[in-house]
Amino acid sequence: MAEAGAGNEAIRLGFLVDGGADAGALPVLTEHLLGRPVHAEFVRARIRGCRQYVNDPKRYQGYVRSFQWRGVLGGLVVVDNERDPACVEALRTLTTPDLAAPAVVAVAVEMLEAWLIACPDAWQRVFGRPLPSLVKEPEHYLHPKNEVVVPFLLRHTAHRWLNEELAFDLAVEMGREIETVKQRCPSFRQFDAALNVIRREAI
Helix, strand or coil, X not given: CCCCCXXXXXXXXXXXXXXXXXXXXXXXXXXXXXXXXXXXXEEECCCCHHHHHHHCHHHHHHHHHHHHHCCCCEEEEEEECCCCHHHHHHHHHHCCCCCCCCEEEEEECCCHHHHHXXXXXXXXXXXXXXXXXXXXXXXXXXXXXXXXHHHHHHHXXXXXXXXXXHHHHHHHHHHHHHHHHXXXXXXXXXXXXXXXXXXXXXX
């Protein structure tokens, strides 16, 4: 297992991701929560989402096992909720807990974009315009990417989707309002709690 240094030394963490926005935002959001730099090692999945992971368990477990030879302290598997709690629990069962680099499953409700839209001021700082006022709380959108993010980008920018670089920029700006994200997004609080498994290893 990789050893975590003291103070502000970077923690090496693995991230199983299947999208560019996730890769851009997750390490930065994790830095905000841990209060120290994160050196990210990405495992890029060829299968997408909770159901497909469960339907292809050998490949999924291969991704998770790969964390242990990447020199990371732990690995984070962040999946969309997909409104299927049974699927998420099945995925957690498939996530072997006894590896040298422990892996934990966290769930974004309904997807990572819900966390990103929780901070309209961050959008103002990145794009020069705030998001329009949300008509409901971020996690109450069935598909925040299609309902909120894409319409904003098409109307106000030259982008058609939230790519890795834009997601990174938003996540950086969200550091000023990370407590707001926790308040507005219960699954983000649960993501923070999932980090406790790795925090314990970092002490």
